[in-house]
Amino acid sequence: MTRCAVMGTGSWGTAFAMILADAGCEVVLWGRRKELVDAIDRDHVNPDYLPDLRLPESIRATTDPAEALAGADFAVLSVPSQTLRDNLARWAPLLGPQTVLVSLMKGIELGTAKRMSEVVQEVAGVGPERVVVVSGPNLAGEIANRQPAATVVACTDEAVAKRFQTACHTPYFRPYTNTDVIGCELGGAVKNVIGLAVGMANGMGLGDNTKATLITRGLAETTRLGLALGADAHTFAGLAGMGDLVATCSSPLSRNNTFGTNLGRGMTLAETIAATSQTAEGVKSCESVLDLARRNGVDMPIVEAVVDVVHNGRPTQEVLKGLMARSAKPERR
Ligand SMILES: NC(=O)c1ccc[n+]([C@@H]2O[C@H](COP(=O)([O-])OP(=O)(O)OC[C@H]3O[C@@H](n4cnc5c(N)ncnc54)[C@H](O)[C@@H]3O)[C@@H](O)[C@H]2O)c1
Numbered sequence: 001m002t003r004c005a006v007m008g009t010g011s012w013g014t015a016f017a018m019i020l021a022d023a024g025c026e027v028v029l030w031g032r033r034k035e036l037v038d039a040i041d042r043d044h045v046n047p048d049y050l051p052d053l054r055l056p057e058s059i060r061a062t063t064d065p066a067e068a069l070a071g072a073d074f075a076v077l078s079v080p081s082q083t084l085r086d087n088l089a090r091w092a093p094l095l096g097p098q099t100v101l102v103s104l105m106k107g108i109e110l111g112t113a114k115r116m117s118e119v120v121q122e123v124a125g126v127g128p129e130r131v132v133v134v135s136g137p138n139l140a141g142e143i144a145n146r147q148p149a150a151t152v153v154a155c156t157d158e159a160v161a162k163r164f165q166t167a168c169h170t171p172y173f174r175p176y177t178n179t180d181v182i183g184c185e186l187g188g189a190v191k192n193v194i195g196l197a198v199g200m201a202n203g204m205g206l207g208d209n210t211k212a213t214l215i216t217r218g219l220a221e222t223t224r225l226g227l228a229l230g231a232d233a234h235t236f237a238g239l240a241g242m243g244d245l246v247a248t249c250s251s252p253l254s255r256n257n258t259f260g261t262n263l264g265r266g267m268t269l270a271e272t273i274a275a276t277s278q279t280a281e282g283v284k285s286c287e288s289v290l291d292l293a294r295r296n297g298v299d300m301p302i303v304e305a306v307v308d309v310v311h312n313g314r315p316t317q318e319v320l321k322g323l324m325a326r327s328a329k330p331e332r333r
């Protein structure tokens with residue numbers, strides 16, 4: 001039986017543990033807080049993140065990372081992106097020599113501008129063939145209801161991607177493989193930033209033309225960054241690109257979209273942060289995505305506009321006016 005450690009009991013870690021258990025894997029969830037871990041282990045429920053989901057009874061939970069990781073074929077990492085480096089430094093000595101690390105995270109590290117798989121390779125001291133990325137239109141709240149969804153399982157070694165594809169394939173969750181890890185990770189990280197922008201437009205009372213423009217031009221700038229970093233353009237037309245962008249920008253379940261909507265309605269950053277209990281990765285990653293773009297000489301005006309609102313306190317109306325006033329140009333350049 002395939003053994004999986006899921007490191008993180010937030011909404012996606014918990015929903016993904018359910019997928020793995022439904023697919024026939026032996027699953028141990030690791031969490032920091034004893035009360036929450038006890039509730040999962042004893043009552044098969046995660047009251048803080050997915051209170052309506054009854055988890056499969058086969059899922060065990062522990063606060064001990066060594067217990068979770070012992071004998072794991074896959075270590076599935078699902079903590080906020082900016083905490084990955086510190087967490088993984090503690091877990092790395094506990095990994096088996098063959099354990100494959102799987103990133104569910106959609107962020108870019110602040111300061112280094114690294115993708116999560118790069119952080120994993122660096123901190124765990126493993127090659128790219130031992131790192132898998134899962135990215136796609138996967139709102140945890142829908143998946144917890146076992147609604148049909150698809151995703152991308154990416155690894156530079158296709159055989160490893162296929163092994164994890166099998167491990168997480170259920171009647172309601174359909175994983176596709178891809179060897180373009182860079183494209184899949186950028187799709188996941190940048191869509192959070194575009195989700196913030198579309199949320200802002202929503203909160204400002206703007207309509208579907210504006211939102212479609214932000215989505216489409218957002219995808220254009222994501223693709224531009226991806227091509228500069230060696231990604232395959234086709235990935236951005238797939239589930240980890242357009243698919244995730246559409247889900248995030250359309251759904252009130254998206255934390256990034258909701259965060260942007262609150263800002264667009266006129267809430268201050270402090271009020272918006274106070275109203276957000278879960279991880280909205282784009283809030284921090286908008287800065288690291290912009291950093292990555294600048295390091296590579298790529299123009300990302302929508303990402304820049306989001307940074308201006310979220311971190312420089314500029315009013316949404318003024319930033320939008322600035323975006324519209326940019327000099328006219330051909331669509332494909
Ligand atoms: N929720 C979704 O729908 C969804 C879907 C796909 C991908 N993701 C991605 O999955 C990743 C995890 O997101 P989530 O939705 O589970 O977030 P979440 O906010 O629901 O949960 C985060 C978890 O990490 C824990 N945590 C917070 N700080 C920590 C720290 N310093 N060390 C260890 N643990 C810490 C929290 O206690 C919580 O258990 C993110 O990168 C997100 O973009 C989320």
Ligand SMILES: O=P(O)(O)OC[C@H](O)CO
Pocket residue numbers: 106136137138139140192195244247248253254255256257279280281
């Ligand atoms: O709630 P969000 O905005 O983090 O989005 C969740 C998933 O990434 C959607 O695929």
